[in-house]
Amino acid sequence: MSFSPLALIAEITHRCPLHCVYCSNPMQLAATQSELSTEQWASVFGQSGKLGMLHAHFTGGEPLARADLAELIAAAHKAGLYTNLITSGIGLNDARLKTLVDAGLDHIQISFQDSREDSANWIAGAKSHAHKIELARAVRRYKVAFTVNLVVHRQNLDRLEEMIAFIERLDPERVEIAHTQYYGWALANRAALMPTHAQLEKAVAIVAEAEKRFAGRIRIDSVVPDYYAKYPKACMGGWGRKLMLVNPAGKVLPCHAAEVLPGLSFENVREKSLEWIWRESASFRRFRGEDWMPEPCRSCERRSEDFGGCRCQAFLLVGDATATDPACSLAPQHHLVESAVGEANSEASVAQPTAASSFVQLQKQTGDLWTYRTNPE
């Protein structure tokens, strides 16, 4: 393979204190006992640095659930990687934050589920919102880049303006407005999460206005959900082209969802080197190049831009990992996405709960609405 990977996604655990309904972890979570050791992760980072990777993204589950996180960050930093921590913030106080920054943490990205406490806790399935606010204040005392990650969907998009104003007061350098993608738990809960046309149109206008207002102070990154787009996303920058993900048990994947694909055998860092896996393994080679593409992708002028979209989404919705991602308007199976969007916009679709005094009340009102993410054994 003539190009090197740019970034390592270190999915260090599937343990998490929250139960967010939009979680994109696989529904089959890696058992705690299967997790790699500190030394095994240090070896992964060392190899990543030698392979020329620039970034390490610490994620999970909740990466803070690993007691050795500071050592892991130090190992990645030593290997020359820029370190990003993608976290809910639960498990982090000022003292622990200091140890992580001292260990070499470059960037922390904290998720927020909503601007209002009851709704935020309802989406996360746990009392987490107040702690996140406190943590955001603590972060500003340290020399580390700070991004707020706001996951948006049907249940909170009506408050987008309010949520952006709320985030502005937290004073991050960057905001990611992340429309939910449908993998893992999010796919199971798709009907409750899919926004309406009206919500999306309004969101685009609100974000454009906020970008102007924030120019030079806060950078906004936002992506339109692919179900509503004309063409599919270039998922992960292409299969095996830019990123490698190592899961808690050491399995090496081209993305967080790939284990759903049948007929593929993924390698493990306990057995093979990252370099060999990147360059030689059948799994990483499977969807590189264009030979695997069916029509219309094979002769499409966009094929080198979006690579026919997401293989995992093609499998999850169509049952065939080689199919054109049905999010693409040119896909033979585009009707699968169209009908999900249609349902979201129909009168019979999911109603939103009325205001309640606490998130427990909201949960009681909406018992059948969705499935909360569980924890691994």
Added chain:
Amino acid sequence: MAPPLDSSQPRLAAGCRWAPSTTGADENRMILFPEGAIKLQGTGRQVLERCDGQRTFGEIIAELQKEFGQTDPEKIRADISTFLEQLQKKRIVDY
């Protein structure tokens, strides 16, 4: 956000840093920041290497005007100002 003043002291923003230098050809250097990296070479690199939070914008311009004696000094000033403004918008540089 306005362009830098002569008295501004440009520096890399919090969480933005140079990639550790690798062996071999050092003409390119990378700056790493949240979710990204940019490759810098030539003048871009020379400008950013001087954005140490100590040197003023005026001093940086003067150094580079001396270095590139053949080029119109006003063009150097305008180009560097635009360059830094773009990086400021991306939150890579502060001044």
